[in-house]
Amino acid sequence: MGEKRMHPIPRITLAAMACLGLAAVPLAAQEPSPSPPPPAGAEHHHAIVAHHANAMHHAKALHHHAHTSKTINKEVAKEHAEEMGRSVDAAEKHTQALEKTMSESERKAHAAHLKSIHEHHAQAKEHHEALNKELAKEQPEPAKVKEHTAHIYHHVSAAHASHTAMMRKRGVREASPPPPPPSPMSSPSPQ
Numbered sequence: 001m002g003e004k005r006m007h008p009i010p011r012i013t014l015a016a017m018a019c020l021g022l023a024a025v026p027l028a029a030q031e032p033s034p035s036p037p038p039p040a041g042a043e044h045h046h047a048i049v050a051h052h053a054n055a056m057h058h059a060k061a062l063h064h065h066a067h068t069s070k071t072i073n074k075e076v077a078k079e080h081a082e083e084m085g086r087s088v089d090a091a092e093k094h095t096q097a098l099e100k101t102m103s104e105s106e107r108k109a110h111a112a113h114l115k116s117i118h119e120h121h122a123q124a125k126e127h128h129e130a131l132n133k134e135l136a137k138e139q140p141e142p143a144k145v146k147e148h149t150a151h152i153y154h155h156v157s158a159a160h161a162s163h164t165a166m167m168r169k170r171g172v173r174e175a176s177p178p179p180p181p182p183s184p185m186s187s188p189s190p191q
Helices: 008-029 042-068 074-101 104-109 111-135 142-170
Strands: none
Touching (some): 042 142, 104 111, 111 142
């Protein structure tokens, strides 16, 4: 009975602190394993994805307007058409730049996808030209606007599907969203 016993709570607390302290050392010492470097031209892949998405969003919005309105708001329609055209042109430009970063064997391996992308971009551009002609009229016909925007949307969507398949085969990951900004308490206030 001469032995003095420690109260159980401090013993548990000490044990927990020791475990946490030992567990933190290996975590702090470990660095995350680096992910493999993306293949050449990954930045072009991400630009193509963004331009396809933009063209499809504008085609969808203008198609909806033409479907739900008796008359076309030409100012809004021309803005949508301009964005669609700009995005399809930019996606094609980045597709060509991407091809330049690929080796001959890669171009051969992805020839079917590249051909599909170029063909669908070309067909989207043809419908874009027809859409612009329709929008240049005094009273554009909603049915024709709807028809051309549907074709643009579907051709860009098909180009996007071929491009996504090529990205997957090349091992290019989809771009990640940025992390949330620091909390307002820790960031300096704008002045």
